[in-house]
Amino acid sequence: MDIYQSAIRPLLFNLLKTDPEFLQQQTIRSLTWWEHNSIRPPGNWLHQQLQKSLCFADPRLEQQLWGLHFPNPVGLAAGFDKDAAATNIWSSLGFGFAEMGTVTFHPQPGNPRPRLFRLPADSAALNRMGFNNNGAQAMANRLIAQRQKQYTPVIPIGINLGKSKVTPLTEAPTDYLQSFRLLKELGDYFVVNVSSPNTPGLRSLQDAAMLSSILAALQEENNAHKPLFVKIAPDLEWSAIADIIDLAKTYQLAGIIATNTTISRDGLKTSIIEATGNPPSQEAGGISGIPVRDRSTEIIRFIWQRTQGEIPIIGVGGIFSADDVWEKITAGAKIVQIYTGWIYQGPWIVRRILAGLLTKLDQNGLNSISDAVGYKAKISN
Structure with a gap:
C-alpha cells in the first residue's frame, strides 16, 4: 500500500467528503498546469521526479498495433480528460496510451449535478455525467495549439466520439461525422461511443441498422484510414454483440472496446448513496469498477472466441x-x-x-505481452 491509499485517499474520500467531480476537475487543472510548465522550473523538476516514480518500461510490454507504438498495454479510458486538456502528461503518469473525450459536435453542459458518486463498498463509481464537454471544435483548437507549441504526445492518443444530446437519433450519423471531420487529423485512433447510458436513446444506436449508418458515414470520410473502434455496453445480449461483430467485419473496424459502464445494480453492497440518500437502484447512471469486471471479461472472451482473435479488442472494466x-x-x-x-x-x-x-509472463513462460493475448483460450483448445 502506498501513500495515496494509506493517507491521501482516506482524506479525500472520508474526511473532506469532497464532491468526486470537483476532485476530477481540480486534477485536470493541475495536470494542465503541469503540462504547460513541464519545460521550466519547478514544473520540469516535478515532471522528472514523477516520471521516475510512476513510469515502468520493458520491451516485453511493447506492441505495434494499428500502425501505432504502444510502450505498454495499460491506457487511460475515456471520461477523465474530456476536452484533451492534458494529452502530453499521461505518458508521464505511466500510461501506454490515453483516450480523450467523450466529445460531441455541439458543446454541452451535461446532466444536472451531482452526477458522479463513489460506491466504496463496491470499489465502484456511479456516473450520469451526460457527455459534458466543450465540443469538437474546441478540442480541435486545443490540439492544434498544442502541436504549434511542439507538445507532441509520445503515446497514442485516441478520441472518443459521442452524439450531441440536442441531435435527434435519426441525425446521429451526421453528428458523429461532423465531429470526426474536425478531429480526424488530430487523433491516432477514434472510438464511436454508442453505449453510454447517460444520453437519452444513445444505446439504441447499438442496433445493427442504426450503427451501420454511423459506421458507413465515418468510414467513407476516413480517407486517412485512422483506426476506428466501436465501444459497446456490458448489458447487451449475446445476439446483439454478434451483430456488432458482423458490422465490425463489414466496415473493417480496427476493433471493439469492451465495455462501457453497466446499468445493472445486481449484487451491489452499497445500500445508500450518501450524497443523495437513495439506494443505487433509484439513481440513474452507469456503474464502473469491480461490479462490471467479470461481465466485461466474459464479453472479451466471447468476441475473441467467435472471431478466433481476428477482431482486436480493447478491454476495460473493473481493472x-x-x-x-x-x-x-x-x-x-x-x-x-x-x-x-x-x-x-x-x-x-x-x-x-x-x-x-x-x-505473469515469466510464470507462464511467455516472451512478450502479445503472446498472452487469448492465451487461456489457446491452451484450452
Whole structure:
C-alpha cells in the first residue's frame, strides 16, 4: 500500500467528503498546469521526479498495433480528460496510451449535478455525467495549439466520439461525422461511443441498422484510414454483440472496446448513496469498477472466441490489479484501459500492474505481452 491509499485517499474520500467531480476537475487543472510548465522550473523538476516514480518500461510490454507504438498495454479510458486538456502528461503518469473525450459536435453542459458518486463498498463509481464537454471544435483548437507549441504526445492518443444530446437519433450519423471531420487529423485512433447510458436513446444506436449508418458515414470520410473502434455496453445480449461483430467485419473496424459502464445494480453492497440518500437502484447512471469486471471479461472472451482473435479488442472494466489485466488479456484483449481503478488505487497503479504483468509472463513462460493475448483460450483448445 502506498501513500495515496494509506493517507491521501482516506482524506479525500472520508474526511473532506469532497464532491468526486470537483476532485476530477481540480486534477485536470493541475495536470494542465503541469503540462504547460513541464519545460521550466519547478514544473520540469516535478515532471522528472514523477516520471521516475510512476513510469515502468520493458520491451516485453511493447506492441505495434494499428500502425501505432504502444510502450505498454495499460491506457487511460475515456471520461477523465474530456476536452484533451492534458494529452502530453499521461505518458508521464505511466500510461501506454490515453483516450480523450467523450466529445460531441455541439458543446454541452451535461446532466444536472451531482452526477458522479463513489460506491466504496463496491470499489465502484456511479456516473450520469451526460457527455459534458466543450465540443469538437474546441478540442480541435486545443490540439492544434498544442502541436504549434511542439507538445507532441509520445503515446497514442485516441478520441472518443459521442452524439450531441440536442441531435435527434435519426441525425446521429451526421453528428458523429461532423465531429470526426474536425478531429480526424488530430487523433491516432477514434472510438464511436454508442453505449453510454447517460444520453437519452444513445444505446439504441447499438442496433445493427442504426450503427451501420454511423459506421458507413465515418468510414467513407476516413480517407486517412485512422483506426476506428466501436465501444459497446456490458448489458447487451449475446445476439446483439454478434451483430456488432458482423458490422465490425463489414466496415473493417480496427476493433471493439469492451465495455462501457453497466446499468445493472445486481449484487451491489452499497445500500445508500450518501450524497443523495437513495439506494443505487433509484439513481440513474452507469456503474464502473469491480461490479462490471467479470461481465466485461466474459464479453472479451466471447468476441475473441467467435472471431478466433481476428477482431482486436480493447478491454476495460473493473481493472484494479495485474491479475485483472491478465484475465482480460488472456481472454483476448490486446490492450486495456483503466479509470475507476486509477481513482481508487492512485497513480502508482500503472507501475504495479506493469511489474505484475512481467511476473505473469515469466510464470507462464511467455516472451512478450502479445503472446498472452487469448492465451487461456489457446491452451484450452
